[in-house]
Amino acid sequence: MLPKKKEHPKIKSELHPRNKHRERYDFRLLVESFPALVPYVKVNDYGDESIDFFNPVAVITLNTALLKHYYQIENWNIPPNYLCPPIPGRADYIHYIADLLAKSNRGKIPTGPQIKCLDIGVGANCIYPIIGNKEYGWSFIGTDIDAAAVKAAIKTIELNPAIQGNIEIRLQKNPKDIFHGIIKKGEHFELTICNPPFHASLADAQAGTRRKLNNLKPKKGTKPVLNFGGQNNELWCEGGEVGFLQNMVHQSKEFADSVRWFSSLVSKESNLKSVYAALNTVGAKIVETLPMGQGNKQSRIVAWTFLSEGQQRR
Numbered sequence: 001m002l003p004k005k006k007e008h009p010k011i012k013s014e015l016h017p018r019n020k021h022r023e024r025y026d027f028r029l030l031v032e033s034f035p036a037l038v039p040y041v042k043v044n045d046y047g048d049e050s051i052d053f054f055n056p057v058a059v060i061t062l063n064t065a066l067l068k069h070y071y072q073i074e075n076w077n078i079p080p081n082y083l084c085p086p087i088p089g090r091a092d093y094i095h096y097i098a099d100l101l102a103k104s105n106r107g108k109i110p111t112g113p114q115i116k117c118l119d120i121g122v123g124a125n126c127i128y129p130i131i132g133n134k135e136y137g138w139s140f141i142g143t144d145i146d147a148a149a150v151k152a153a154i155k156t157i158e159l160n161p162a163i164q165g166n167i168e169i170r171l172q173k174n175p176k177d178i179f180h181g182i183i184k185k186g187e188h189f190e191l192t193i194c195n196p197p198f199h200a201s202l203a204d205a206q207a208g209t210r211r212k213l214n215n216l217k218p219k220k221g222t223k224p225v226l227n228f229g230g231q232n233n234e235l236w237c238e239g240g241e242v243g244f245l246q247n248m249v250h251q252s253k254e255f256a257d258s259v260r261w262f263s264s265l266v267s268k269e270s271n272l273k274s275v276y277a278a279l280n281t282v283g284a285k286i287v288e289t290l291p292m293g294q295g296n297k298q299s300r301i302v303a304w305t306f307l308s309e310g311q312q313r314r
Contacts, residue, residue: 012088012291016095018135021088025049025062034065059084063125065314071134075159081150082124088294090127090195091135093301096290097191097263098136100303104260104312110190113139113166118259120178120194120248122169124152129167140167141189143182145175157276166245178248179255187258194264196244242271249278249304256306272302279304 015022027041027049040051040058042055051058054208060078066087067073078084103110115138119128122142129140144150153169159265170182253264272289279287286303292299305312 014090015088016292018095018098018167019088019091021066021091024212025066030062030069033069034061037061037065056084063087066311067130071130072129072162073134073156073160074162076125076130076156077152079126079148082149082152085123085125085127086129087131089299091131092292093195093265094128094135094194096292097193097261097303098300099264100141100261100288100290101190104309109136112137115139116141116188118182118189118192119143120192120264122149122153124149126153126156126167126169128195130156130163133166137166138190141182142167142169143172144169145172147171153311176247178251179258180251183255183258189259190261192252192259192262194248196241196248196264241266241268242274245271245275245302246278249275249284251281252304253282253306259305260307260312261303261305263301265299266302267299269298269300272300275302 012022012024027037031037031041037051040055040061042052044050051062053059063084064076069077100110101115115136117129117132117138117140119140119142122129122144124146126142129142132138132140142153144153150169150171157163157167157169172178172182174181245266248262248264252259266275273279276287279302284306285308286305288301288303290301290303292301
């Protein structure tokens with residue numbers, strides 16, 4: 001006897017109102033857009049269509065289908081063992097930060113390639129630039145310290161004429177630098193975004209992966225697979241998330257006149273106190289905290305600027 005079918009809300013109300021992924025995945029539409037998804041779509045024990053989230057190929061194929069159906073990306077892939085991001089959550093960051101830009105633009109979200117954004121740690125997946133460009137027409141510079149990730153992101157751009165000319169990828173040669181070596185003299189950005197490494201060590205990262213796998217509750221006999229992926233520099237760094245953010249805040253001061261809004265995801269609420277203290281030390285003029293929620297997970301974006309409201313408008 002099958003378990004009673006779960007009742008799911010039609011709308012994921014915790015996601016941003018403009019997020020295209022607020023409704024449950026419509027696998028009929030996704031399969032129409034990307035037939036290669038067909039073998040991975042199964043009816044689960046509750047009578048719902050889904051995929052096996054323990055199968056890394058299935059997860060990547062789902063992402064490929066989402067990018068093709070909603071963002072017109074015809075060719076997307078990532079190398080083995082690189083981070084495969086949850087697209088709804090990445091889209092939320094873009095939409096919330098768009099609202100922030102609207103605040104200093106008479107309430108209207110600025111669009112077009114003249115809105116230049118810097119994605120710190122773009123990764124092999126290049127997700128933030130893809131979504132930001134397709135949703136609002138923004139142009140992006142994506143940076144990473146991993147040469148293989150940079151190569152993969154460049155390949156995605158080359159294979160998709162729809163985003164060519166709007167996204168550029170740069171290799172950060174010094175892992176300790178965030179803005180130096182990337183922002184060129186006379187170059188200005190409306191916005192920087194970042195999804196920093198979460199863990200403080202490899203052991204912490206591996207423990208976090210085990211927790212994720214346990215939360216998925218696999219069927220008995222299923223061997224857990226690292227479906228989320230992620231290279232060392234994507235998952236952990238010395239000092240963890242708070243150490244990375246403190247470093248970013250202090251380095252941002254040197255580029256106060258080059259960027260309108262600096263921003264970063266802050267996954268752990270307990271890290272906010274240290275981030276706010278660092279922002280106070282460097283003299284940030286305005287600090288905004290934008291709450292986000294995906295499912296049971298609560299997160300937030302912290303954004304800061306060294307420009308007054310009047311300077312921003314000018």
